[in-house]
Every structure is written in C-alpha cells, then in structure tokens.
Amino acid sequence: MGVVVSLEDGKKQQASIQPLIALTDSDMSRVNELILSKAGSDVEMIPEVANHLISSGGKRLRPMVTLAAARMFGYGGDGHVKLATSVEFMHTATLLHDDVVDESDMRRGKKTARMIWGNQASVLVGDYLLGQAFRMMVEVGSLKALEILSSAASVIAEGEVMQLAAAKNLETTEDEYLAVIKAKTAALFSAAAEVGPVIASASKSEQAALRSYGTNLGLAFQLIDDALDYGGNARDLGKNTGDDFREGKITLPVILSYRRGTQEERLFWKAAIEDAGNDDAALEKATALMARYGAIGETISRARHFGNIARDALAPLKDTPQKNALLEVIDFCIDRVS
Known part of the structure; x- marks a missing residue:
C-alpha cells in the first residue's frame, strides 16, 4: 500500500482499559468459567465452533461493562455474572452471523468459523449461543433485565437487515448510517451497561445514565472502527484492514468522501463499492480520497x-x-486511532 492515512497528529498518554480489567478481574474469572461451561454440548461441533471464536483474543469489553455497572451501584449477588456471560454470547453470536452475511475470511487474525466449518454451522452455533444467553437471563430472574437484553437482540437483528438493505448504496445518508450502527453496535453496549444498575435496584435516572453511556460509547466505538479500517492495523481492529472496502460496506468515511468528491470521483466510488472494483489499487485510491476530503478526521x-x-x-x-x-x-x- 502506498498511501497511509495519518489518523492523529501528535502523541499523548493513551487511555487504558486496565483499571476496568483490574476491577472486574475476579468476576470475569467466573464469567470465563461460565462461558466454557455454557458453550459446551454433546454435539461435538458446537463447542468446537464456539470456542474457536470465544478463545480468539477479544477484549470482552461488553461483559466487563456489565460487571462494573452492577458493582458501581453496590450489587452483591451473582446475577451480574450470568448477565455478563449472556452479553458475551450475544456478541459472539452476532460475530458468527456477521461473518456469514459479510462473507468474511478472517476474524481477529484467524480464519473465520465459516471458512473452517461452513456457513450453516456458523449460523446454527450462533443460534445455540443466543439460546444459552436467554436461558441464563431467565435464571437471573429479573424481568426488566430480560426485557432489556431481549429487546437489544431484536434491535441488533433489525440493524443487520438495515445494513443489508443499505449495502453498496452510496446514496445512504449520514443519518441513515448512524441509525444502522445505533442498532447494530450501540444497542448491545447500551443493554450491557443498563442491566447492571437494573439488577442493583438503582434509580430510574441512574439506569438511564448507564443506558445513555452505553449507547454513545457504542456509537463512538463503531465510528473508530470505521476509521481504523482505512488506516489502522489488524491487531486494533480485530480483522484485516481494508475489509470494509473489499466487502463494499458503506461506512461514514465512504459516505463523506463520496458526497464531497467530484463527479469523476463519485464514478470511482460507484465502480469500487457498487461494482466490486475494490482491489488493492482501488483501496489505495479510496484512502487517498479520504485524506483529501478529511473523511477520517471527520469520522x-x-x-x-x-x-x-x-x-x-x-x-x-x-x-x-x-x-x-x-x-x-x-x-x-477513541485513542485506538492515536
């Protein structure tokens, strides 16, 4: 690649998730044990496929948010462990399904489950993990928490369909795109944060605060992923850089570059995104156009x-x-782009 987008000028002390990891360490040990237990099955392929992704090095940020949000309001039971595990299973299931829909070859530096076991196995194991997630939610006994997470599952599915409908459509507006990622990504962050204060019997305003926190954290997280796809590295992104472009995905840097470009440049975007003219040379040109129009910085x-x-x-x-x-x-x- 000849063009690399400079995502940030200057260096500063980078923020860390180490304080969150340290605070949730003992609870996360229980979550990890429960993950291994609930991903098990007498059907041999289920744990094989599930553990392929579960053990592939994700940060498990969402379940840690659930654990911290519960402890933040003095929760002393063990329901937060089951809810955190449910959140991680929901996330893992969406990744398994996403890789099938997007026809992705790599995830977190490894072959995707669909490349090893096939699309059918990936979808069905994702469904199994969702089923296990809902069983754990029921075991916790909080109808409100069940409502929040089940609603999130529905919204995430809607977001997937919205993204499918917008696929390769360069007329997608920024507002439409934000609606997609609010459903597809931010909904699970929001639910993960909100169920903590819910089971801790926090006030409605405190529950609303964590819901808002999760929603907006999720939006920020996804937009940074969008930026990293055109100038980050696979370690930070959890997949190969340039994958969004190669898959013809409409993300905010593409939307901004397309709308700000000349007629000739818009024809390039149509050829690259709509007509699959997205080889390495096209990716290099796309990255250069994003730099020209400040699309990464705006994202x-x-x-x-x-x-x-x-x-x-x-x-x-x-x-x-x-x-x-x-x-x-x-x-x-946000500092992942630094």
Missing part, C-alpha cells in the same frame, strides 16, 4: 462527540472506582 470527530455525550451521562453520578474506569474506557476506545 474521528464524530466519535469524540458521542464519547463526550457518554462522559456527560455519567457526570452526575457518585464517584466510584467503577465510574472512573468506565470513563477511561471512552478514551481508550
């Missing part, structure tokens, strides 16, 4: 905007180690 600015909303959502709440760790997570998600 990062929008991510910062949602990060600030997430930060403001937690501002009125009592200071706790968990609150401070969740605030640092916002900066960590």
Whole structure:
C-alpha cells in the first residue's frame, strides 16, 4: 500500500482499559468459567465452533461493562455474572452471523468459523449461543433485565437487515448510517451497561445514565472502527484492514468522501463499492480520497462527540472506582486511532 492515512497528529498518554480489567478481574474469572461451561454440548461441533471464536483474543469489553455497572451501584449477588456471560454470547453470536452475511475470511487474525466449518454451522452455533444467553437471563430472574437484553437482540437483528438493505448504496445518508450502527453496535453496549444498575435496584435516572453511556460509547466505538479500517492495523481492529472496502460496506468515511468528491470521483466510488472494483489499487485510491476530503478526521470527530455525550451521562453520578474506569474506557476506545 502506498498511501497511509495519518489518523492523529501528535502523541499523548493513551487511555487504558486496565483499571476496568483490574476491577472486574475476579468476576470475569467466573464469567470465563461460565462461558466454557455454557458453550459446551454433546454435539461435538458446537463447542468446537464456539470456542474457536470465544478463545480468539477479544477484549470482552461488553461483559466487563456489565460487571462494573452492577458493582458501581453496590450489587452483591451473582446475577451480574450470568448477565455478563449472556452479553458475551450475544456478541459472539452476532460475530458468527456477521461473518456469514459479510462473507468474511478472517476474524481477529484467524480464519473465520465459516471458512473452517461452513456457513450453516456458523449460523446454527450462533443460534445455540443466543439460546444459552436467554436461558441464563431467565435464571437471573429479573424481568426488566430480560426485557432489556431481549429487546437489544431484536434491535441488533433489525440493524443487520438495515445494513443489508443499505449495502453498496452510496446514496445512504449520514443519518441513515448512524441509525444502522445505533442498532447494530450501540444497542448491545447500551443493554450491557443498563442491566447492571437494573439488577442493583438503582434509580430510574441512574439506569438511564448507564443506558445513555452505553449507547454513545457504542456509537463512538463503531465510528473508530470505521476509521481504523482505512488506516489502522489488524491487531486494533480485530480483522484485516481494508475489509470494509473489499466487502463494499458503506461506512461514514465512504459516505463523506463520496458526497464531497467530484463527479469523476463519485464514478470511482460507484465502480469500487457498487461494482466490486475494490482491489488493492482501488483501496489505495479510496484512502487517498479520504485524506483529501478529511473523511477520517471527520469520522474521528464524530466519535469524540458521542464519547463526550457518554462522559456527560455519567457526570452526575457518585464517584466510584467503577465510574472512573468506565470513563477511561471512552478514551481508550477513541485513542485506538492515536
């Protein structure tokens, strides 16, 4: 590749998720044990496919958010462990399904499950994990938590269909795209954050604060992923850079570059996105156009905007180690472009 987008100028002290990891360490050990237990089955292929993705090195940020959000309000039971595991299973199931829909070959530096076991196995094992997630939600006994997570599952599916409908459509507006990622990505972050205060019997305003935090963290997280696809690395992104472009995905950097470009440049985008003219040379040109029109910088600015909303959502709440760790997570998600 001849063109590399500089995502950020200057260096600063990078934020870390280490405080969140440290605070949730003992609870996450229980979550990891439960993941291995609930991913098991007498049907041999189920644990094979599930563990292929579960053990592939994801940060497990969403379940850690659930655990911290519950402890933040003094929760002392064990329901948060089951809900955190449910959240991770929902996330894993969506990844298995996404890779089939997107025809992805790599995930977190490894071959996707569909490349090893086939599309049918990936979809069905994803369905199995969703079933296990709902069984654990029921075991917790919180109707409100069940409502939040089941609603999120429905919204995520809607987001997938919305993305499918917008696939390769360069007339997609920024508002339409934000609606897609709010459903597809932010809904699970929102639910993961909200169920913590719910099972801790926190006030409605505290539940709303964590819901807003999760939603806006999710939006910021996805927008940074969009930026990284055109200038990050596979380690930060969890997949190969350029994959969104090769798959013809409409993301915010593409939308902005297309709308700001000349007629000739729009013809290039149509050939690349709509007609699958997306080889390495086209990716290099796409990256250069994004640099010309400031599309990556604008995407990062929008991510910062949602990060600030997430930060403001937690501002009125009592200071706790968990609150401070969740605030640092916002900066960590955005600093991935540094």
